[in-house]
Amino acid sequence: MSAVLRCLALLLLLLRTRVHSQTPQRPVFTCGGNMTRASGVFGSPGYPGVYPPNTKCVWKITVPEGRVVALTFRSIDLESDSLCRYDYVDVYSDYLNGQRLGRFCGTFRPGALISTTNSMSVHMVTDANTAGSGFLAVYSAAHPNERGERYCGGRLVKPSGSLKTPNWPEKDYPAGVTCSWHIMAPRNQVIELKFEKFDLERDNYCRYDHVLIYNGGEVNDDKRIGKYCGDSPPAPIVSEENQLLVQFLSDLSLTADGFIGHYKFRPKRLPITTASPTTSKPLTTTMPPILKYSAALCKQKCKKNQTLENNYCSSSFVITGTVITMATRGGSLYVTVSIISVYREGNLAIQQAGKNMSTKIMVLCRKCPFLRRGLHYIIMGQTDEEGRGIIGPHNYVVAFKAKNQSVLTTLKDMRC
Incomplete structure (x- = not known):
């Protein structure tokens, strides 16, 4: 009997050893790496445990030539912030000089992200504070022209074409999708884009x-x-x-019909109006009127003898705000203003992220009015057909001081 028991014990030990040897080992994820297989899985360091603080990891993905990278997040849990300023994951198409396909944080899980070449890079940045379990992602090699609910976006280089949301027009676009279209024309051409149909979830600030x-x-x-x-x-x-970049994002809640848009390349317009030295007949120009106006206006001296009251009603919009970004293009200045208060909104396009509001403004003559990053201003101006603010030397722009607050509040209640 003891021999039988010994045999049974030996058999159980063998079975236990065999089962243990067949149990799959949980993969250990490290910070960054180069992945060159046609498909793979990777995650944040220590996933599903808490990721480390003060870390920057870069994963470079390369699939066979002639294919593109299709990346999907199976799970994502990073410190949440409306602007993803602290812990975040950036995804780039083509890790050498590619466009950013998106920045992600919190627990929002985007749809499939598609590169425009056979490479992609994923960058994870963390600060010293709050952490989560990180992310788990899978990638695979896809055919460039593959479309449908899973894939959308890509590089468009033909002289004309269309872009549309997944499932168009059969049914609503799916939730949790990110699409990125990179339209590239020859150097001497520009791109015209028109939307034939457009129906996305409605929100005053387009937050979803x-x-x-x-x-x-x-x-x-x-x-x-x-x-x-x-x-x-x-x-x-x-x-x-x-070049033109078009990005579509749907969150994880309501969906709608989506959109279809059409683009075409067309010759670049002439940059300036000139007169022929041998004839009094001016050359034909296709310069936008506002740029032609700017070129003439900037030769004049900047006017400074103005008052709040005299300019309030003649302005399309009146705001107070802080200049946070500045970029010079040609003789004009393009600025982003973080809004403190809005007194006249008009048609000014205002973006909102959480409680923070901002707007884009074009200063026709970059030195008049003269703006500096980080300073607060009262800004009165006009808007173009797209809702962008337009400021010329004749508009009222001055440093904002606390004593101006009561005057502006009074003017806000005044009928123009």
Whole structure:
């Protein structure tokens, strides 16, 4: 009997050893790395444990030539912030000089992200404070022209074409999707984009489902043309350069029909109006009127003998705010203003992230009025057809002081 028991004990030991040897080991994720297989899985350091503080990790993904990278987050849990300023994950198409496909934090899990080449990079940055379990992501090699609910976006280089949300027009676009279209024209051409149909979740500040459009091929707030949502198509858009970036994002709640847009390349317009030295007949020009006006206006001296009261009603918008970014293009200055208060909104396009409001303003003559980053101003001006603020030397722009507050409040109640 003891021999039988010994045999049974030996058999159980063998079975236990065999089961243990077949139990899959949990993968250990490290900070960054190079991945060159056609598919793979990676995660934040220590996932699903808490990721470390004060860390920067970069993962470089390369799939076979002729394919693109399709990346999906299975899980994401980083410190939450409306602007993702602390802990975040950046995803770039083409790790050498690629556009940023998105920045993510909190627990929002975007849809599939598609590169425009056979490479992609993922950057994770953490600060010294709050942490979470990080992220788990999978990638695979996809065909560049593969579309449907899972894939959208890509690089568009044909002279004309269309872009549309996943599932269009059969059914609503899915929740949790991010699409990025990079439209590239020849150097001497620009891009005209028109939306035929447009229907996204409505919100006054487009905080949920929205479309972002940028001049150039990367996410750059100084070059942002607009942020759109709701069921009113944006006005036709013409790029300033030979590249345009269109990004669509849907959150994890309501969805709608989506959109279809059409683009085409067209010759770049002449930059300036000139007169022929041998004839009194001026050369034909296609310069936008506001730029032609700016060129003439900037030769004049900047006017400073103005008052709040005299300019309030003649201005389309009146705000107080802080200049947070500045970029010079040509003779003009493009600024982003963090808004303190709005007294006359008019048609001014205002973006909101949480409690923070901001707007884009073009200063026609970069030295008049003269602005400095970080300072507070009272700004009165006009708006263009896209809602961007326009400021010329004749507009009222002065440093904002506490004593101005009561005057502005009084003017706000005045009928113009």
